[in-house]
Amino acid sequence: MLGDPIVIQSLTKDFNGFRAVDDLSLTVRQGSFLGFLGPNGAGKTTTIKILTNLLSASGGSASLNGIDVVQHPKEALAQVGAVVETPEFYPYLTPNETLAYLGEIRGMSKEDISRRTKVVLETVKMTEWADKRIGKFSKGMKQRVAIAQAMLHEPSVIILDEPTSGLDPRGMYEVREILSELKKQDYTIFMSSHLLNEVQEVCSDVALINRGRLLKTGSVEELLEQASVKRIEVRTIQQMSGELLNSISKIEGVQELRASGENQFMFSLTGKDQEQAQMLLRLQSLGLNVVSYKESGLALESLYMSLIKDSR
Amino acid sequence: MSETNVNAASRAARELPSDLQQVGVVAKYDIMKYLRSRRLLGMLIIEAIVLIAITALLATSNNPKTADGVVGQYAGFATILIVIGATLFGGDAIVSEYQGRTGYLLFPNPIKKVSIIVGKFISSVAAMVLILAIYYAIALVAGLVMGNGFSTLGLASLGLAILYGISALAVAFLISSFMKGTAGSLILTFALFFFVLDIISSIMGSLGGIKPWFLVNFAGTSLSYVTTDPYPVDTIQSLDIGAGQSMTFYYFYPDVGLSIAVMAVYAVVALVLAYLIFRRREMSA
Numbered sequence: 001m002l003g004d005p006i007v008i009q010s011l012t013k014d015f016n017g018f019r020a021v022d023d024l025s026l027t028v029r030q031g032s033f034l035g036f037l038g039p040n041g042a043g044k045t046t047t048i049k050i051l052t053n054l055l056s057a058s059g060g061s062a063s064l065n066g067i068d069v070v071q072h073p074k075e076a077l078a079q080v081g082a083v084v085e086t087p088e089f090y091p092y093l094t095p096n097e098t099l100a101y102l103g104e105i106r107g108m109s110k111e112d113i114s115r116r117t118k119v120v121l122e123t124v125k126m127t128e129w130a131d132k133r134i135g136k137f138s139k140g141m142k143q144r145v146a147i148a149q150a151m152l153h154e155p156s157v158i159i160l161d162e163p164t165s166g167l168d169p170r171g172m173y174e175v176r177e178i179l180s181e182l183k184k185q186d187y188t189i190f191m192s193s194h195l196l197n198e199v200q201e202v203c204s205d206v207a208l209i210n211r212g213r214l215l216k217t218g219s220v221e222e223l224l225e226q227a228s229v230k231r232i233e234v235r236t237i238q239q240m241s242g243e244l245l246n247s248i249s250k251i252e253g254v255q256e257l258r259a260s261g262e263n264q265f266m267f268s269l270t271g272k273d274q275e276q277a278q279m280l281l282r283l284q285s286l287g288l289n290v291v292s293y294k295e296s297g298l299a300l301e302s303l304y305m306s307l308i309k310d311s312r
Numbered sequence: 313m314s315e316t317n318v319n320a321a322s323r324a325a326r327e328l329p330s331d332l333q334q335v336g337v338v339a340k341y342d343i344m345k346y347l348r349s350r351r352l353l354g355m356l357i358i359e360a361i362v363l364i365a366i367t368a369l370l371a372t373s374n375n376p377k378t379a380d381g382v383v384g385q386y387a388g389f390a391t392i393l394i395v396i397g398a399t400l401f402g403g404d405a406i407v408s409e410y411q412g413r414t415g416y417l418l419f420p421n422p423i424k425k426v427s428i429i430v431g432k433f434i435s436s437v438a439a440m441v442l443i444l445a446i447y448y449a450i451a452l453v454a455g456l457v458m459g460n461g462f463s464t465l466g467l468a469s470l471g472l473a474i475l476y477g478i479s480a481l482a483v484a485f486l487i488s489s490f491m492k493g494t495a496g497s498l499i500l501t502f503a504l505f506f507f508v509l510d511i512i513s514s515i516m517g518s519l520g521g522i523k524p525w526f527l528v529n530f531a532g533t534s535l536s537y538v539t540t541d542p543y544p545v546d547t548i549q550s551l552d553i554g555a556g557q558s559m560t561f562y563y564f565y566p567d568v569g570l571s572i573a574v575m576a577v578y579a580v581v582a583l584v585l586a587y588l589i590f591r592r593r594e595m596s597a
Contacts, residue, residue, distance in 0.1 A: 015596070052420035054595035077422040078328050084595075087416035092348040093341070098417075104337040105421050107329040149417070159420075 012059035022212035035199030036192040043212035044192035081150030091135025120148040140171030160191040229302040237289035338431025379459030383466035384539030386451035395505040402484030403501040404494040440477040472535035482582035489589040531571035
């Protein structure tokens with residue numbers, strides 16, 4: 001495939017005077033798993049709806065595999081699988097029939113549909129429900145079938161709009177497992193989310209938006225590198241006392257200290273690996289028996305919050 | 313060959329179906345909806361009740377009967393079935409994709425909205441034709457049994473009933489294309505055909521002396537009059553109500569040829585408008 005699979009250029013969308021997407025330009029590179037991050041109302045879903053022909057653009061362009069989705073939606077969506085918001089299913093159809101319906105729309109042969117249906121339902125762990133009508137399925141089950149239909153035709157691009165939104169913890173865990181599986185395969189994935197740990201866990205690239213404008217884009221590693229503030233989580237043998245916390249708070253570089261358990265505490269640290277290693281030594285010099293000392297996975301959150309704050 | 317290469321080869325080999333082929337796919341799965349839904353079952357129950365009631369009345373009546381007369385009795389109630397059918401099969405055809413959020417599943421696929429609406433319309437028409445075919449089949453058999461002959465005018469009535477059904481469905485699709493809720497769309501469709509258009513045609517015809525030939529419900533009544541031989545003609549009657557005053561009554565009957573044209577125009581125009589609205593409608597909620 002030539003070129004980048006998703007190219008958004010100066011995309012704008014207005015709703016009765018309100019600008020939901022504002023001159024947004026973004027490129028998603030081949031084979032990447034891009035997390036599209038932003039707070040509620042940032043324009044993530046609007047952008048995805050334009051990409052999937054659910055909304056028209058007020059200006060700019062959006063291309064999928066080099067085809068303008070606004071001008072030629074049928075051709076542009078041919079190699080795309082999408083889960084937008086939490087779709088509802090036709091309650092009178094089973095997952096097998098739903099996948100057959102969508103497969104036939106995409107021109108898949110019966111053999112192809114049968115083969116791929118087995119694979120994708122297995123991937124989302126819905127095989128035993130394949131012949132039950134979807135009407136009575138839970139939200140989590142529907143979301144898994146939704147992801148299955150997005151993979152059915154072996155698309156080159158998968159677009160996911162907050163795939164764990166509205167799910168219970170188990171449902172979220174199951175969907176994250178599926179996302180990790182997708183990551184191993186030959187897809188370019190564009191996923192919106194406001195769950196930073198989710199993005200940091202599964203995505204290779206990140207784009208941050210707020211108020212419809214792109215704030216930052218790059219690989220997760222690059223952005224984490226730029227995030228100079230880290231949240232550090234420490235577990236010790238000793239129980240956290242007020243006195244001990246007071247001593248820790250006096251260590252140079254410790255910010256926003258708080259106990260997070262009987263023998264756990266968290267703090268923010270400005271600096272890179274060198275400063276992080278130094279801090280461990282300082283904590284140990286206080287007599288702390290450190291059991292674990294790790295970044296809490298919220299480094300991206302620090303960057304995100306600072307960028308969001310700056311964009312206001 | 314690696315899995316990646318298999319995927320790429322499989323994708324390359326697959327071509328999208330034509331718009332027409334996709335119409336067939338949408339129609340096929342939409343027909344499945346009717347076959348599995350309570351709506352078709354409910355419609356068949358209503359039809360059975362109407363058929364039993366009319367047959368019982370005719371069977372117990374001692375008046376001399378002709379085949380056309382018998383079928384005409386049934387045809388008189390066909391318009392009600394058509395209104396109910398248009399409501400159930402077309403009243404929420406489009407709006408349900410938005411309110412029910414199934415549009416989030418269907419619309420991001422490589423399919424044009426014209427294929428979706430035409431596919432849905434074909435399935436609605438198929439359900440309507442099924443209902444009318446069963447109804448008229450029983451009416452024609454009743455004509456054979458009670459009227460001792462086959463009613464060729466009954467066949468003409470069936471043809472007009474199908475055309476009226478199609479035009480009513482097209483109007484239902486139009487309503488469904490701009491309404492925000494399914495309940496409102498169903499109610500508006502039913503109310504429009506059941507009494508709103510009737511009130512308008514009554515006011516125009518009986519009181520204003522204007523023949524409402526351009527109203528689809530008036531044109532639709534031709535399916536009933538076509539079974540009468542000779543076909544009724546427009547009449548104007550003046551009735552002396554005393555004190556030197558009189559009241560004029562107008563009895564208008566639809567011209568069959570003109571009614572066919574009117575119903576066809578309603579079907580085409582309403583469906584095209586429904587498509588244009590559907591095409592522009594966004595999945596914004």
